[in-house]
Amino acid sequence: MAAVVQLDEIHKIYDSGEVPVHAVRGVTLTIAAGEFVAIMGASGSGKSTLMNLLGCLDRPSRGRYLLDGTDVSALDRNQLADLRNQKLGFVFQGFNLLSRTTARENVELPMLYGRRAFTSREVRERALRSLDIVGLSQRADHFPSQLSGGQQQRVAIARALINEPQILLADEPTGNLDSKTSVEIMGVFQKLNEQGITIVMVTHELDIAHYCKRNLIMRDGRLVSDVAVEQRLSAAAEMQKILAAESAAKLTA
Amino acid sequence: MRFVNTIKVALRALRRSAMRSILTALGIIIGVAAVIAMVSIGNGAKSQVEASIASLGQNILLVFPGTANTGGMRGGWGSASTLTVEDALAIQHEVAGVVNVSPEMRDRSQVLANGLNWNTQVLGEDVSYLDIRIWSISDGEMFSEADVRSAAKACVIGRTVVNQLFPDSDPIGQTLRIRNIPFKVVGVLAPKGFNFRGDDQDDVVIIPYTSHLKRLARRPNLNSILVQATSPDDMPRVQQDITDLLQQRRSGREPDFTVRSQLEIAEAATATSKTMTVLLAAIAGVSLIVGGIGIMNIMLVSVTERTREIGIRLAVGAHGRDVLLQFLVEAIILSVMGGALGILLGIGASQLVSKLNNWPVLVSTSAIVGAVAFSAVIGIFFGFYPARKAARLDPIEALRYE
Numbered sequence: 001m002a003a004v005v006q007l008d009e010i011h012k013i014y015d016s017g018e019v020p021v022h023a024v025r026g027v028t029l030t031i032a033a034g035e036f037v038a039i040m041g042a043s044g045s046g047k048s049t050l051m052n053l054l055g056c057l058d059r060p061s062r063g064r065y066l067l068d069g070t071d072v073s074a075l076d077r078n079q080l081a082d083l084r085n086q087k088l089g090f091v092f093q094g095f096n097l098l099s100r101t102t103a104r105e106n107v108e109l110p111m112l113y114g115r116r117a118f119t120s121r122e123v124r125e126r127a128l129r130s131l132d133i134v135g136l137s138q139r140a141d142h143f144p145s146q147l148s149g150g151q152q153q154r155v156a157i158a159r160a161l162i163n164e165p166q167i168l169l170a171d172e173p174t175g176n177l178d179s180k181t182s183v184e185i186m187g188v189f190q191k192l193n194e195q196g197i198t199i200v201m202v203t204h205e206l207d208i209a210h211y212c213k214r215n216l217i218m219r220d221g222r223l224v225s226d227v228a229v230e231q232r233l234s235a236a237a238e239m240q241k242i243l244a245a246e247s248a249a250k251l252t253a
Numbered sequence: 254m255r256f257v258n259t260i261k262v263a264l265r266a267l268r269r270s271a272m273r274s275i276l277t278a279l280g281i282i283i284g285v286a287a288v289i290a291m292v293s294i295g296n297g298a299k300s301q302v303e304a305s306i307a308s309l310g311q312n313i314l315l316v317f318p319g320t321a322n323t324g325g326m327r328g329g330w331g332s333a334s335t336l337t338v339e340d341a342l343a344i345q346h347e348v349a350g351v352v353n354v355s356p357e358m359r360d361r362s363q364v365l366a367n368g369l370n371w372n373t374q375v376l377g378e379d380v381s382y383l384d385i386r387i388w389s390i391s392d393g394e395m396f397s398e399a400d401v402r403s404a405a406k407a408c409v410i411g412r413t414v415v416n417q418l419f420p421d422s423d424p425i426g427q428t429l430r431i432r433n434i435p436f437k438v439v440g441v442l443a444p445k446g447f448n449f450r451g452d453d454q455d456d457v458v459i460i461p462y463t464s465h466l467k468r469l470a471r472r473p474n475l476n477s478i479l480v481q482a483t484s485p486d487d488m489p490r491v492q493q494d495i496t497d498l499l500q501q502r503r504s505g506r507e508p509d510f511t512v513r514s515q516l517e518i519a520e521a522a523t524a525t526s527k528t529m530t531v532l533l534a535a536i537a538g539v540s541l542i543v544g545g546i547g548i549m550n551i552m553l554v555s556v557t558e559r560t561r562e563i564g565i566r567l568a569v570g571a572h573g574r575d576v577l578l579q580f581l582v583e584a585i586i587l588s589v590m591g592g593a594l595g596i597l598l599g600i601g602a603s604q605l606v607s608k609l610n611n612w613p614v615l616v617s618t619s620a621i622v623g624a625v626a627f628s629a630v631i632g633i634f635f636g637f638y639p640a641r642k643a644a645r646l647d648p649i650e651a652l653r654y655e
């Protein structure tokens with residue numbers, strides 16, 4: 001399969017503070033189309049920094065990054081913005097939805113800044129389709145404050161999907177969610193991955209990583225482990241178990 | 254599409270905090286309203302003055318007693334009057350380029366007729382007065398040259414006097430008494446309306462100046478001499494000739510008269526109001542700038558408050574330009590809407606002032622266009638810095654902002 005992401009000796013040094021922080025120290029990594037990767041590691045090991053580099057939100061201090069064949073380090077601010085808009089979808093730990101803006105309008109946001117001009121009807125229809133993928137089309141007109149955490153994160157996923165990106169990047173997407181909702185979100189990811197979207201996510205939880213196909217571990221800015229997941233969990237099956245356990249608890253209670 | 258979306262986003266943001274938007278725009282609203290009101294009222298007053306100066310007649314020179322001091326016309330002219338009928342005749346006969354001369358007398362008197370009485374202005378004039386003032390008789394006729402020569406007890410009266418003293422009868426041929434002296438009404442003047450000082454020009458009784466001198470004033474001196482020159486180009490020369498002639502007739506005494514042209518009278522009358530208008534417009538302009546600073550202040554607060562929003566927009570692909578435009582459009586909409594409301598308020602205010610003062614309102618389109626353009630410029634000028642600040646944010650830092 002074609003490589004979507006190719007990192008070659010990537011370094012990131014933050015030198016805004018008194019002491020320069022070497023957050024990423026030479027990461028070389030290839031991710032092919034259709035992969036589902038989890039990045040794990042201790043706090044401060046450079047996972048978010050790496051994700052921001054992958055997401056073209058930040059530029060590496062050193063090294064080469066080919067995204068879908070394009071050398072990202074040569075691009076300017078606006079070209080990076082277009083790249084984020086067209087090829088990447090980003091899901092954050094803190095959801096990052098616009099408050100006082102409906103779910104649908106939040107999902108539409110990337111389309112406002114797209115290169116192609118859409119009619120407002122097209123924009124609306126695509127937003128609803130995107131919400132449908134994450135199972136939230138009924139809540140299109142709700143505001144984020146009227147949605148649960150899991151629902152807000154699903155709106156954020158719908159937003160990341162609307163421009164049909166090649167890669168979905170998620171930095172601790174389940175970090176603010178309880179375990180059942182986390183399984184729900186992983187179910188959405190597995191479904192998307194089956195449809196061919198490449199997914200890279202950061203997580204702290206080992207069991208969440210087991211829903212993915214490939215696990216990377218970072219330590220002090222370096223990749224120290226890269227293994228394929230052997231006994232992969234299925235979100236659908238896990239959800240069945242949780243529901244069964246719940247109803248059993250109710251029966252006994 | 255992208256641009257239209259940006260405008261939509263800006264509008265929505267403004268609508269979401271409607272109260273704050275209105276308060277922010279208030280400075281501009283008041284500033285623009287003040288500018289419009291000032292300019293409209295000033296224009297109205299100016300046109301009024303110009304119209305009544307024009308209604309004074311064409312190519313008019315006025316000779317009045319006393320030397321002019323810098324202020325222009327002095328109050329109570331004629332109080333120490335030294336102008337004589339002979340002066341007037343000399344001007345008529347010896348100065349080239351003079352068409353008409355009318356020696357003038359004026360005072361206020363109680364006038365009686367039909368058992369009614371009315372306090373009005375009594376003018377003593379020559380027959381040529383009506384020609385000079387471009388005034389006409391609507392009923393009857395003007396008193397004659399012979400009436401002037403014989404100091405006849407004849408008069409023509411204005412519409413207001415007719416309404417007051419002859420409410421339901423034809424005044425022609427009737428008698429009215431001025432200080433107990435009977436005058437026969439020979440004509441009624443065509444209505445002329447108010448002059449620039451707000452005086453009712455139809456509230457007047459005109460009698461021959463000779464009659465005024467002999468029967469009412471009982472003194473030899475005139476209040477003023479009204480002179481009409483042949484052409485406007487000739488005015489300065491005629492003015493100088495009259496000055497020389499009168500000075501010569503006074504053979505070495507201190508000059509005790511002033512010759513003013515219509516233009517100078519107009520300038521004197523408008524000078525004060527012009528100064529006032531400029532001053533008030535300047536104050537209004539300052540309040541516009543203060544309004545602009547208010548917008549800048551709120552926009553800066555807004556950019557800080559919405560740092561996360563900006564981060565999200567940048568993260569999903571907005572260019573710096575999109576964010577810049579969004580905030581700039583917000584600032585411009587604020588100031589232009591403020592400008593529009595200000596125009597309405599300004600027109601209302603000038604309408605009110607004009608009602609109270611009997612002035613015509615002249616809401617000038619140029620003032621409106623100027624106000625809109627100026628408030629847009631204010632929006633761009635004071636909105637640019639906050640908008641640029643927003644556009645230059647780093648997406649990651651903006652996203653991390655609490």
Ligand SMILES: Nc1ncnc2c1ncn2[C@@H]1O[C@H](COP(=O)(O)OP(=O)(O)OP(=O)(O)O)[C@@H](O)[C@H]1O
Pocket residue numbers: 014015016017021022023041042043044045046047048049050
């Ligand atoms: N903007 C920044 N300026 C300076 N140093 C930074 C900046 N962002 C991150 N760092 C530093 O870089 C290192 C890696 O940070 P990063 O956020 O990538 O860690 P992480 O693996 O995501 O941790 P966590 O699991 O807690 O989210 C840390 O030591 C952090 O202090």
Ligand SMILES: [Mg+2]
Pocket residue numbers: 047048049171
């Ligand atoms: Mg992190």
